[in-house]
Amino acid sequence: MNRPLKSLDDALAELLAHAVPPTATQAVSTFDADGRVLAQDCVSALHVPPQDNSSMDGYAVRRADVPAAGRVLPVSQRIAAGSAGEPLQSGTAARIFTGAPVPEGADAILMQEDCEALADQGSVRINAVPQPGQWIRRAGEDITRGAVVLARGSRLSPAELGLAASIGLHVLQVARRPRVALFSTGDELVMPGEVPPEQMRPGAIYNSNRFFLRAMLQRLGCEVTDLGIVPDRRDATVQALRSASADHDLILTSGGVSVGEEDHIKPAVESLGRLDLWQIAMKPGKPFAYGQIPRAEGAAHFMGLPGNPVSSFLTFALLVRPFVLRLQGVQDVAPRSIAARADFSWPKADKRREFLRVRHNAAGGLDLFANQSSGVLTSAAWGHGVVDNPAGQTIASGDTVRFIAFSELLE
Structure with missing residues (x-):
């Protein structure tokens, strides 16, 4: 029996409901707080400037x-x-x-x-x-004494660090970094450097997902434990999950979230905890898994991404990224979008919400990458972002579309 497709918005809302930030915080030097999330308000004890x-x-x-x-x-x-x-x-x-x-x-x-x-x-x-x-x-023209200069849950950038320093804060209380265990599944995967291209066995592919997922997690301020490639065996998958759940907030995998005979993630997670397999109404990126693995205190979150690289890239950007930010106490986790002009046609509507890889052109519009397949990672490297195209929607050249920059999704 076919499962009903879950909307992206419903999936995200369900995920965020599970994203309870840990109570532990850290005091860090303002010099070292770039990218961290404030765990308490920063209140000014003086006017800035202090006098006229x-x-x-x-x-x-x-x-x-x-x-x-x-x-x-x-x-x-x-x-x-x-x-x-x-x-x-x-x-x-x-x-x-x-x-x-x-x-x-x-x-x-x-x-x-x-x-x-x-x-x-x-x-x-x-x-x-x-x-x-x-x-x-005038005194207090920038900041008045007693004002909340930076609110709890703010993600700190260089401008915010300068603002904190301007009111005399040399140490900031921030959320603990999420601890994330990352691994891939699939006997077809080979690491770059292990086998030269001319010696690749039939059916083998280089593991690209591991590289961009690790980089995206690190950009979000996570402490990442890279567990490498786990063999396509039930016992190996169970052992990797059990070990990772002990001291990580989130376990993130790529591949193996379908229901084929060689996809062991589902039974492995279910043997240790619980798992929901979702079919998301988005393209690319339909298969997605969320679950929890109990441990001595609480539970580790589990997320399984599809194996196709663009599907993995976009499901991370649209589902994992906001979850990880919310784990750190960030409330506003939605990527900002802008209206832009499509300088291309998309005549065939899809029943799923589509994310089309595009780039800006010299005329101020958006050009479409020719091949929108979920396996063509070139489209993400070439593009400046995606057009968020609603289900059932065609696009004619000159139409106004909703554009989300990759800088928003990778921030």
């Missing part, structure tokens, strides 16, 4: 002292960044530099291009009438 400061090299003045251009004022002090000036005397100007605190009493800054230092260097001619607050950065 100049955004220009120039002169600080009282506007009342410069009613018209051409006014000459004596220079009463010099204020550099990192120093504090004296209150500005009425009828004088202060030489000031970018980032320096604005002296008490000054209410505008004139950039040096609008001023003329006179020969004696003791006075300055102001050649423009200042506006209220001109070129003054």
Whole structure:
């Protein structure tokens, strides 16, 4: 009996319901926190900037002292960044530099291009009438004291690290990295470097999935244990799963999630725990498996991806990636999409939701890779992303389509 196809959205919702982040957290240096996920809010203990400061090299003045251009004022002090000036005397100007605190009493800054230092260097001619607050950065303009600068669950990028440092945080509390065990199944698989191409036996193929899956996991901040290629035997598969479940949060496999006689993942997982085999209404990437293997404390998650490389690549990007992010406490796990113009035709609708590999062209539209087979990994290397095409939908050249960049799916 054929199983009903599960929608991608339903499959993802079911997966995310199981993705409970571990309670353990780590304190790491802000220098080393790129890509990590915050386990607690970052709250500012100060204003940024901490006081009014100049955004220009120039002169600080009282506007009342410069009613018209051409006014000459004596220079009463010099204020550099990192120093504090004296209150500005009425009828004088202060030489000031970018980032320096604005002296008490000054209410505008004139950039040096609008001023003329006179020969004696003791006075300055102001050649423009200042506006209220001109070129003054106000205290707290960027961040106010008590504000939540970065929220729990934020994934840290270089900009966020700089923001954390700007409020004085040299250590950040982050989620523990997910521990993932990775292995492939299939006696047909050969590792590059083990056998040269001219000596490959009939039916053998190089294991490409292992390389991109490991790289994608590492980009997501996982600690990856690579268990290599497990032979197509029930006992070997059971042993690999039992060993991996003891100290990993997730076990990820590629291949062997069908129901053929040589596909041992299903009975092996079921002998240790539970397994759901799903037929996802997506193309490529129909077969997918999720289960759990109990251990001393809780259970290890299991995910089985299809063996065809593009199917494996896209099911990881659309199902495993959001699951792994949610395990770290990230709430917004959906990839962002944009509207784009299709410069191609796709006249035959499919009953499944399709992900078509495309790339940008010089005219601002999208070109389609000629061969959309699930085994053609060239399409993923060539493309800039995918068109998320709904089930039953044809595409005519010039249509607006939903485009998801690979940068969103590999982030």
